[in-house]
Amino acid sequence: MSSTTPNVQTQPDEVKNLFQSGDKRVLVEVKNLKKYFPIKSGIVFQREVAAVKAVDGVSFHIYEGETLGLVGESGCGKSTTGRTILQLYRATDGSVTFEGQELTTLKGEQLRRMRRRMQMVFQDPYASLNPRMSVGRIVAEPLVVHGIGTKREREERVAELLELVGLNPYFVRRYPHEFSGGQRQRIGLARSLALNPKFIVADEPISALDVSIQAQVVNLLQQLQQDLGLTYLFIAHDLSMVRHLCDRVAVMYLGKIVEIAESEELYTNPLHPYTQALLSAVPVPDPKVEEKRQRIILKGDVPSPINPPHGCNFNTRCPVSVDVCFEQDPELVEVLPEHWVACHRV
Amino acid sequence: MAVAEGAKPISLEDEHHEGVSPWIDSWRLFKRNKAAVIALVMLIIIVFIALTAGLWTQLGLLDARGGAAARHTVNPANQTPQDAYPDPGLCARDGQDSNPYWCGWLESDVLVQVQNKYCFRPEPDTTQEQWCYLLGGDSDGKDWLTQTVYGAQVSLAVGFIGAMTSMIIGMIYGIVAGYYGGGIDNLMMRFIDFLYGLPGIVIIILLQVYFTELARTYQDADQQGIAGFLLDLNKDLGGLLFLFFALGALGWIGMARQARGMVLSYREQEFVEAARAVGASNRRIIFVHLLPNILGPLIVLETMAIPGYIFLEAGLSFIGLGVQPGTPSWGSMISEVRDRGGLFSNRHLLLVPGTALVLTTLSFNFLGDGLRDALDPRMRGN
Ligand SMILES: Nc1ncnc2c1ncn2[C@@H]1O[C@H](COP(=O)(O)OP(=O)(O)O)[C@@H](O)[C@H]1O
Ligand SMILES: [Mg+2]
Numbered sequence: 001m002s003s004t005t006p007n008v009q010t011q012p013d014e015v016k017n018l019f020q021s022g023d024k025r026v027l028v029e030v031k032n033l034k035k036y037f038p039i040k041s042g043i044v045f046q047r048e049v050a051a052v053k054a055v056d057g058v059s060f061h062i063y064e065g066e067t068l069g070l071v072g073e074s075g076c077g078k079s080t081t082g083r084t085i086l087q088l089y090r091a092t093d094g095s096v097t098f099e100g101q102e103l104t105t106l107k108g109e110q111l112r113r114m115r116r117r118m119q120m121v122f123q124d125p126y127a128s129l130n131p132r133m134s135v136g137r138i139v140a141e142p143l144v145v146h147g148i149g150t151k152r153e154r155e156e157r158v159a160e161l162l163e164l165v166g167l168n169p170y171f172v173r174r175y176p177h178e179f180s181g182g183q184r185q186r187i188g189l190a191r192s193l194a195l196n197p198k199f200i201v202a203d204e205p206i207s208a209l210d211v212s213i214q215a216q217v218v219n220l221l222q223q224l225q226q227d228l229g230l231t232y233l234f235i236a237h238d239l240s241m242v243r244h245l246c247d248r249v250a251v252m253y254l255g256k257i258v259e260i261a262e263s264e265e266l267y268t269n270p271l272h273p274y275t276q277a278l279l280s281a282v283p284v285p286d287p288k289v290e291e292k293r294q295r296i297i298l299k300g301d302v303p304s305p306i307n308p309p310h311g312c313n314f315n316t317r318c319p320v321s322v323d324v325c326f327e328q329d330p331e332l333v334e335v336l337p338e339h340w341v342a343c344h345r346v
Numbered sequence: 347m348a349v350a351e352g353a354k355p356i357s358l359e360d361e362h363h364e365g366v367s368p369w370i371d372s373w374r375l376f377k378r379n380k381a382a383v384i385a386l387v388m389l390i391i392i393v394f395i396a397l398t399a400g401l402w403t404q405l406g407l408l409d410a411r412g413g414a415a416a417r418h419t420v421n422p423a424n425q426t427p428q429d430a431y432p433d434p435g436l437c438a439r440d441g442q443d444s445n446p447y448w449c450g451w452l453e454s455d456v457l458v459q460v461q462n463k464y465c466f467r468p469e470p471d472t473t474q475e476q477w478c479y480l481l482g483g484d485s486d487g488k489d490w491l492t493q494t495v496y497g498a499q500v501s502l503a504v505g506f507i508g509a510m511t512s513m514i515i516g517m518i519y520g521i522v523a524g525y526y527g528g529g530i531d532n533l534m535m536r537f538i539d540f541l542y543g544l545p546g547i548v549i550i551i552l553l554q555v556y557f558t559e560l561a562r563t564y565q566d567a568d569q570q571g572i573a574g575f576l577l578d579l580n581k582d583l584g585g586l587l588f589l590f591f592a593l594g595a596l597g598w599i600g601m602a603r604q605a606r607g608m609v610l611s612y613r614e615q616e617f618v619e620a621a622r623a624v625g626a627s628n629r630r631i632i633f634v635h636l637l638p639n640i641l642g643p644l645i646v647l648e649t650m651a652i653p654g655y656i657f658l659e660a661g662l663s664f665i666g667l668g669v670q671p672g673t674p675s676w677g678s679m680i681s682e683v684r685d686r687g688g689l690f691s692n693r694h695l696l697l698v699p700g701t702a703l704v705l706t707t708l709s710f711n712f713l714g715d716g717l718r719d720a721l722d723p724r725m726r727g728n
Contacts, residue, residue, distance in 0.1 A: 046532055122620060130638075175367060175368060178366065
């Protein structure tokens, strides 16, 4: 059945080489991505009076087959980043390439074809399934939209997908309200796998689940990654699950990326004061370490993304800020191999 | 959503259990509301009677001329009053001299007033057939029951068509505004705000004044083209067509607002985002994802709005701005009783169309109530 969803795997060698970094191939490359949501005002004729700078110039790349974690407090623009990469929101500025192809300028049929290769798993297991559709129809929808297979073939594929995510294929006639949160999340996962994507943006897929269920879903995600060779952008608002799941982690604050490093490196050697504060809030299983650990409590609130602070946007809460932090926006620089930080004090 | 609350996870063993579609689930919830079920049965009966009125006429139970229904035909010459009317209560119960309405004779199609308590003429005319009306008749010899049954056709047509047109127009308007958003939405909603600012009832009355005048002016003149077609159609429908226009002119704006609001809330839901992420077209998103979800609550709203249309038609007909004269309508029947001074002497004549009106509108209200329990997910879970 997978033969009905052909993936364009073959790439000319030159293109392949272009995106080689060491022995890893870059699958997704994001450069200076911006997404501003306009705020309009006016009774009949509306003018743009301001903009929510949800994503304000982020750059990173994701290697094929890896899991990149994207963490940060809620409202810092993680979901917007994920959705803009998938072209669910059109970027205000910047570029997103997938296997070397620019996505931000794609339109119509080309964009639709691209959508087969990148999918999304959502946060809210209740809102992400249409309550009026049966499980079978929900999981088959991507196939229907892309006109793949006959009705029979689609039914077979749906059964296969349900099994893949650990659900009984007999569930096709049931409706979402009959399932628990974890089961619903599996249904959503089955839907996102229907088209054999290479890349999945998982937007806090476990945040809404019971702790007991979270590990199951994370294990399933890892299993699927191994079996299907998937690449994940895994969005989370706390760092505890991320360490276990992600190869590399990017930390986001107020629309910008402040630090990217390999998972172990980030946890053992956080350089940005914001990352340090976030990590200090993660409980450590070792009681001795836990005892000595100092919690860094950040003062104040996250500033509004409509009016981010001048200079480094963390300067209102930073415990180590100096004059330059109020004047200049720090660049994201590679201070150690594969360890990037945006801070004047590093 | 509240629907999902308290949902039991499905056990893996129970695999042959069939899924419960939300529509079937709704029907179950609906059945729990007894008043709504009774209302539904009532409405089915009312609609059935209204639709088959022609059949009753053919069977002789209703009168084709608007004459006698359920009539007792007697030849008084051979009978005592008691024999003639086994149940005198059926006719001329109050037996006032001034009661011209219950029973009588037809002479050249005009009912002769009955002076006698038992529906007898002082000097029985053996050559004339005698008529008696189950629920009385008017002095033109028209049977009140027949009129009421045919009046149900008008009321139901106004209710249903008013609801349908306002739902269709309002829904399309609301979906376009809500789904496409931005400047289009803003302009469309300002227009609705403007319409809301108008005094609705005055506009409807003015429109009807204009339409009735129009219909009268061109009563006989042969108009060409679309105007002619509409005028003819309106005439055939007894003035209902223009009434629909007048009611429809403003009826849809509430629906449009509601539809837009619901589209706005569903548009941001993740399942719509998921559909977009697989590349579903706008059309698919609207028809497969949005419409089925907003349809239920909108049907509830529109069912609740039907009594309003029925009352409006009755009111307009009462003041002579509704259906054309000669078309039976509950509103015009009530006004006829008033015009002929029956308000004090023959209150039962008010009661017949009045009861029909109240029963019908109450039924729609109870039905709407039941539908809300069943269809509106926001109302569930309590
Ligand atoms: N569709 C939208 N329109 C306007 N503002 C938005 C929209 N989506 C998100 N935002 C704003 O952008 C910011 C980032 O939101 P989001 O990406 O959802 O954050 P996160 O996923 O990290 O919690 C927030 O301030 C939010 O209010
Ligand atoms: Mg989010």
